[in-house]
Amino acid sequence: MNNLNTAPSFSGSIQPVGDLRVSVLVPTFNRANYIAECLDSLLSQTMPALEIIVIDDGSEDGTAKLLKSYGNRIRYIRKDNGGKPTAVNLGLSLAQGDLIWIFDDDDVALPGAIAQHVQALQTRPDAGFVYSPHFYGHDGANGKIVRGKLHQLPPHNAESFFYDLMKGCFYHLATALVRAEAYRTVGDFDTGLLSSEDYDMQLRLANAFPAAYCPEPSFIFRQHTGLRGAKSIRYQGAERTNVFRQFDQRIGLKLRKNLPLGHYLMPKQQDATTPAVHRQALLARLSVMASKGCLPEMMEDLQNLLALSPETAALETHELQTIAKAICTGYAAAAIEHDWKDFKRLLATLPRTPAAHSAVRSMALGLFMLARGYPGTIAVRWRRFRQAAAVALCSI
Numbered sequence: 001m002n003n004l005n006t007a008p009s010f011s012g013s014i015q016p017v018g019d020l021r022v023s024v025l026v027p028t029f030n031r032a033n034y035i036a037e038c039l040d041s042l043l044s045q046t047m048p049a050l051e052i053i054v055i056d057d058g059s060e061d062g063t064a065k066l067l068k069s070y071g072n073r074i075r076y077i078r079k080d081n082g083g084k085p086t087a088v089n090l091g092l093s094l095a096q097g098d099l100i101w102i103f104d105d106d107d108v109a110l111p112g113a114i115a116q117h118v119q120a121l122q123t124r125p126d127a128g129f130v131y132s133p134h135f136y137g138h139d140g141a142n143g144k145i146v147r148g149k150l151h152q153l154p155p156h157n158a159e160s161f162f163y164d165l166m167k168g169c170f171y172h173l174a175t176a177l178v179r180a181e182a183y184r185t186v187g188d189f190d191t192g193l194l195s196s197e198d199y200d201m202q203l204r205l206a207n208a209f210p211a212a213y214c215p216e217p218s219f220i221f222r223q224h225t226g227l228r229g230a231k232s233i234r235y236q237g238a239e240r241t242n243v244f245r246q247f248d249q250r251i252g253l254k255l256r257k258n259l260p261l262g263h264y265l266m267p268k269q270q271d272a273t274t275p276a277v278h279r280q281a282l283l284a285r286l287s288v289m290a291s292k293g294c295l296p297e298m299m300e301d302l303q304n305l306l307a308l309s310p311e312t313a314a315l316e317t318h319e320l321q322t323i324a325k326a327i328c329t330g331y332a333a334a335a336i337e338h339d340w341k342d343f344k345r346l347l348a349t350l351p352r353t354p355a356a357h358s359a360v361r362s363m364a365l366g367l368f369m370l371a372r373g374y375p376g377t378i379a380v381r382w383r384r385f386r387q388a389a390a391v392a393l394c395s396i
Contacts, residue, residue, distance in 0.1 A: 020121075021050035022114055022177065023097030027087035028054060028105035032062040034222065037144060041108045041219075043073060047115035050097045051075055055087040085189035085197045092183055100178050102198075106222045107174060108137065108145045113218035117177040120214035128182035128209025132175040137220035147220050153213075159267045162206045163284065166255060166264070167291045168330050173198035175218045182209050196247035200254070207263075245293055245331045245338075252292025256285070264288060279308055283322050291330025295339060298326070299346045306355050314358035323359055327366025328374075336367070336387065347394045357395040364392035 024042055028035055042052050052074045058081030067076050120130045136148040156164050186204040189197050262272035264284035272281040286301035336343045350356040367388035371381045
């Protein structure tokens with residue numbers, strides 16, 4: 001099941017945490033330079049895993065030879081290259097644990113990660129998964145990872161968790177210990193996503209299950225400039241943002257296709273047909289579409305919002321503030337910059353009404369806010385100022 005639909009039905013009961021066993025899945029491709037440090041950290045957990053399954057997605061370097069040197073300390077599976085989602089799906093079909101930890105081959109786990117996550121689940125027996133902060137890291141002079149700053153997570157409550165996650169991936173799947181039953185409920189990883197497949201799965205899990213939070217960091221996320229991604233889309237670390245934007249756009253389109261409009265609200269609502277609730281839901285989905293760089297879909301929601309508004313008056317203040325913030329969220333500004341001509345054509349389709357003019361001014365304000373406050377080179381910021389001015393002129 002790859003659709004992010006209304007939450008998939010879960011008929012089983014959540015198992016008590018006491019004696020749960022953990023399977024660790026490590027998909028890998030051409031990581032002979034990093035995977036030993038990764039596996040050593042997983043084998044050094046204070047609470048040992050039931051099994052560590054390494055799925056070699058057709059590596060062409062020395063990865064296979066290195067992995068075989070671990071003997072029966074890991075379970076080594078080799079397959080033809082098909083991308084990370086295919087490797088993870090194979091691992092999920094083989095895993096015997098009650099809890100699943102999917103871990104990247106270039107990162108390093110902290111010793112107490114499994115024990116601390118299990119302890120957090122003990123306090124939330126209703127939760128389908130537990131997530132945590134992580135550290136950033138980089139290669140040291142000897143090639144070993146050096147721990148950097150902490151990626152601390154903003155607070156989220158149960159009602160806003162799924163919506164906040166739709167607007168941006170604020171935690172890493174490698175921090176999450178997930179019940180095997182939860183993975184079985186939401187289905188396999190989407191093999192059509194050769195990037196952002198983790199984020200897609202996080203959304204599907206969050207749509208179906210409550211989340212537990214572990215405040216202790218669980219791993220060190222290695223940032224490097226080496227090659228990433230499946231063989232068919234191999235890219236350098238510096239290209240990561242652009243690749244993620246393209247695949248996050250696909251996720252935005254999946255959300256729009258499969259998620260009822262009322263599920264963009266906090267809390268979710270099945271019925272978003274009353275005028276006030278419908279406006280609120282359109283604004284919420286507009287913000288999500290903007291964050292994914294789905295500009296035509298963002299503008300469609302704006303058109304629908306304008307159709308519900310009096311032609312002779314501006315939009316309400318809180319609606320204008322939401323639109324300005326949406327331009328500052330996720331990949332909205334990057335998509336506007338990348339597809340500038342298309343964006344201007346979309347602006348030209350808006351009606352010539354006070355409500356539409358106020359919405360366009362709010363988009364310009366969002367771009368001005370980014371140009372003033374967001375880190376970037378002088379050239380990037382100046383380009384955003386020019387684009388903000390051009391958008392503002394469209395409202396005259």
